[in-house]
Amino acid sequence: MKVCFLLNDLALSGGTGVVVEHAHQLATQHDMEVTLVVCGSQDGAWDYRRLAGVRVIDLAEARRDRFDVAVATWWRTAYDLFDVPAERHAYFVQSLEERFYERFATERLTAALTHTLPVAFITEARWIRDLLVAFAPGAQVHYVRNGIDKEVFPVVHEVSRSAEGRLRILLEGHPEVWFKGIDESVEVLRQLTEPFQATLVTGATGYQSPEVVHRRVGPLTQRELAKEYAEHDVVLKMSRVEGMYGPPLEAFHRGATVVTTPVTGHDEYVEHGWNGLVADWDDLRGTARFLDLLARDRVLLHRLRRNAVDTARAWPSWDQAGDVMAGALRAIVERPMADPRQGAARMLGDILAGTVEQGLERRQLIVEIHERRREVDHLQGELAKVKGQIDDYHAQLLAKGDELSAVVHSPRWAYGGAVQRLLGGRMGRAMGRLLEHPVARRSLRRALLRLTSG
Amino acid sequence: MTHWEERIDGATDPALVDDHVARYAFAAPLVRTSATWVDLGCGNAVAAARAIDQRPERTVLVDVSAEAVAAAARELGGGAETHVRDLADAEDLAWLSELLAGAASPICVTAFEVVEHLEHFDGLLRCLVQASENGADVVLSVPNDAFWGTQNPYHRTIWSAPAIDELRSMLPPETRFGAQYELSGSWVTPDGDAQPGPAAVAGRGSGAVPSQFVLSFGPRVADAEPVAAVRVADWAARRRWERQREADLAYFADEIEVLRRRLREATTTPPSQEPMA
Numbered sequence: 027m028k029v030c031f032l033l034n035d036l037a038l039s040g041g042t043g044v045v046v047e048h049a050h051q052l053a054t055q056h057d058m059e060v061t062l063v064v065c066g067s068q069d070g071a072w073d074y075r076r077l078a079g080v081r082v083i084d085l086a087e088a089r090r091d092r093f094d095v096a097v098a099t100w101w102r103t104a105y106d107l108f109d110v111p112a113e114r115h116a117y118f119v120q121s122l123e124e125r126f127y128e129r130f131a132t133e134r135l136t137a138a139l140t141h142t143l144p145v146a147f148i149t150e151a152r153w154i155r156d157l158l159v160a161f162a163p164g165a166q167v168h169y170v171r172n173g174i175d176k177e178v179f180p181v182v183h184e185v186s187r188s189a190e191g192r193l194r195i196l197l198e199g200h201p202e203v204w205f206k207g208i209d210e211s212v213e214v215l216r217q218l219t220e221p222f223q224a225t226l227v228t229g230a231t232g233y234q235s236p237e238v239v240h241r242r243v244g245p246l247t248q249r250e251l252a253k254e255y256a257e258h259d260v261v262l263k264m265s266r267v268e269g270m271y272g273p274p275l276e277a278f279h280r281g282a283t284v285v286t287t288p289v290t291g292h293d294e295y296v297e298h299g300w301n302g303l304v305a306d307w308d309d310l311r312g313t314a315r316f317l318d319l320l321a322r323d324r325v326l327l328h329r330l331r332r333n334a335v336d337t338a339r340a341w342p343s344w345d346q347a348g349d350v351m352a353g354a355l356r357a358i359v360e361r362p363m364a365d366p367r368q369g370a371a372r373m374l375g376d377i378l379a380g381t382v383e384q385g386l387e388r389r390q391l392i393v394e395i396h397e398r399r400r401e402v403d404h405l406q407g408e409l410a411k412v413k414g415q416i417d418d419y420h421a422q423l424l425a426k427g428d429e430l431s432a433v434v435h436s437p438r439w440a441y442g443g444a445v446q447r448l449l450g451g452r453m454g455r456a457m458g459r460l461l462e463h464p465v466a467r468r469s470l471r472r473a474l475l476r477l478t479s480g
Numbered sequence: 481m482t483h484w485e486e487r488i489d490g491a492t493d494p495a496l497v498d499d500h501v502a503r504y505a506f507a508a509p510l511v512r513t514s515a516t517w518v519d520l521g522c523g524n525a526v527a528a529a530r531a532i533d534q535r536p537e538r539t540v541l542v543d544v545s546a547e548a549v550a551a552a553a554r555e556l557g558g559g560a561e562t563h564v565r566d567l568a569d570a571e572d573l574a575w576l577s578e579l580l581a582g583a584a585s586p587i588c589v590t591a592f593e594v595v596e597h598l599e600h601f602d603g604l605l606r607c608l609v610q611a612s613e614n615g616a617d618v619v620l621s622v623p624n625d626a627f628w629g630t631q632n633p634y635h636r637t638i639w640s641a642p643a644i645d646e647l648r649s650m651l652p653p654e655t656r657f658g659a660q661y662e663l664s665g666s667w668v669t670p671d672g673d674a675q676p677g678p679a680a681v682a683g684r685g686s687g688a689v690p691s692q693f694v695l696s697f698g699p700r701v702a703d704a705e706p707v708a709a710v711r712v713a714d715w716a717a718r719r720r721w722e723r724q725r726e727a728d729l730a731y732f733a734d735e736i737e738v739l740r741r742r743l744r745e746a747t748t749t750p751p752s753q754e755p756m757a
């Protein structure tokens with residue numbers, strides 16, 4: 027069977043890693059001819075052993091080929107999917123990716139629209155599957171969990187007792203990606219009352235770590251990350267959007283438990299009070315109290331960590347996940363295609379809803395523009411007034427200047443200068459003494475006034 | 481029920497044997513009314529022999545172990561075909577497809593506690609789905625290993641409710657996603673007579689979790705009825721089994737201690753000095 031996966035690029039990321047691993051399994055274990063089609067940037071080639079046996083081509087080359095099934099993997103690649111000749115088209119949905127964008131971002135609409143395409147769907151989390159079934163009635167929707175690389179994240183044989191010392195907390199994620207909730211995690215740390223040691227694992231090199239983060243590491247390889255998990259008691263995750271929610275599960279393999287928001291995907295494997303603790307949304311204080319509890323109650327901490335390891339042990343490897351993916355792809359190829367009309371109404375509805383939303387935003391922007399214009403008009407009026415005042419002042423100043431110039435160039439001004447010089451010398455000193463007498467002072471003033479005013 | 485054995489035999493915990501008996505009892509009405517019964521991963525057929533009271537004209541026993549199929553044929557009392565096949569192997573699966581395509585109908589295929597032993601199970605599932613499309617009834621089971629987090633060393637894949645969920649889109653739409661629950665209970669008899677009476681499941685706890693998932697698909701599986709294989713506990717067998725396990729464990733624990741001591745001695749004793757020439 028000839029299958030291709032469309033990727034935006036081969037840059038190192040969790041989503042790409044999942045696709046590469048499936049490709050590897052299908053090529054090596056299921057006798058499939060697997061191609062990765064890079065639709066976007068060719069930079070950042072995946073320097074990874076898992077690419078062995080997998081063909082990597084660009085979109086132009088894929089257009090000249092033909093496949094049994096072509097699979098889009100990131101919403102943007104869905105726009106290139108039908109350019110690739112194939113008997114069947116499918117879409118591997120790893121998250122509802124419109125949720126990555128904030129309100130009014132145009133990508134919210136263009137990403138959401140892809141979920142109603144007349145294709146077969148494969149997804150890695152049940153919450154996504156349930157939504158896709160509702161979005162695209164009649165379409166094939168296959169649920170294929172991501173495996174865990176048990177070599178890179180081997181299940182710890184025994185959980186070491188963390189009986190004393192500071193609670194070792196690990197934060198993971200990109201601080202600038204809003205939905206990863208790193209700022210909230212930092213705020214939770216600030217509200218802890220028990221002693222703790224916090225490590226932030228992030229690929230963001232320019233990030234200034236806050237004072238409550240004692241250590242920052244990253245970017246890390248998967249093996250380095252596995253080592254970090256093994257050296258911590260608990261992973262703190264305040265994410266707002268997740269797909270299958272892999273990081274805590276990887277941590278489970280290494281003997282750490284989790285304190286998490288009830289984010290999408292957590293219900294795939296996190297059981298509150300069994301292998302982790304699930305806090306309420308926006309309850310930073312309550313989340314901090316959970317961590318304080320773990321810091322104080324080391325028996326509870328040990329129990330959660332042990333159960334986390336049990337959960338990890340029962341999670342499928344990539345081998346098992348590969349079996350399910352192979353089964354799903356074969357079912358897609360063998361079964362008839364979905365009726366494109368089934369999703370058409372939904373798609374039109376989405377377009378309508380999207381355009382209404384865009385229209386609302388546009389209207390809001392127009393109102394804002396009008397307000398700004400009014401402000402500008404008002405300011406321009408004020409400016410004109412001030413300018414007028416300045417012009418008046420200039421005119422008055424010029425008039426005074428002319429008057430002053432006339433005075434300075436008059437014969438009386440010249441005579442005054444001579445008197446001044448006279449008063450400045452010996453004569454001046456004599457006059458000074460004379461002027462000590464009040465009658466003389468009055469006479470001199472009158473004489474000078476007559477001289478200068480006439 | 482948690483266990484770490486590869487196959488059921490005479491030394492198996494009696495409660496575990498009953499577990500298997502119940503599954504075969506569930507399939508028994510289909511087996512009884514079939515012209516061909518194919519038991520995949522038949523093992524020693526200890527449970528099948530107890531539950532299947534009436535076999536069809538043709539019985540086909542398939543297992544990866546020659547020893548197991550021979551034991552199964554003996555257990556079922558002869559007249560069965562035996563085949564040593566690996567159900568993860570493409571050639572053997574092609575053979576199975578051919579066998580199912582050519583067998584007399586109606587056909588019933590049972591595959592209890594087999595899938596988890598295979599390195600890759602997608603080939604077998606495809607083969608069984610294809611057989612059901614051609615009219616065969618298929619009943620298979622996998623253990624809920626993930627619930628306990630146990631890892632039977634003979635299991636190549638781990639099964640759970642989400643793992644079963646993954647199969648939903650691949651199996652025929654009429655597939656029945658059944659479950660098996662372990663029962664616990666006691667029986668009061670006024671005359672002290674241990675003859676079994678009518679069994680009834682008294683209630684279901686709020687935390688009931690399946691011990692096994694039992695999937696069935698094919699034209700006749702809609703008729704399958706719930707079944708509880710309850711019988712008076714064989715305390716004699718249970719005591720034998722438990723004491724045997726306890727004795728074995730004590731013996732091996734002691735032996736491990738002896739070996740550890742020897743190892744310590746061997747690693748701490750300085751090498752003997754060679755006499756100076």
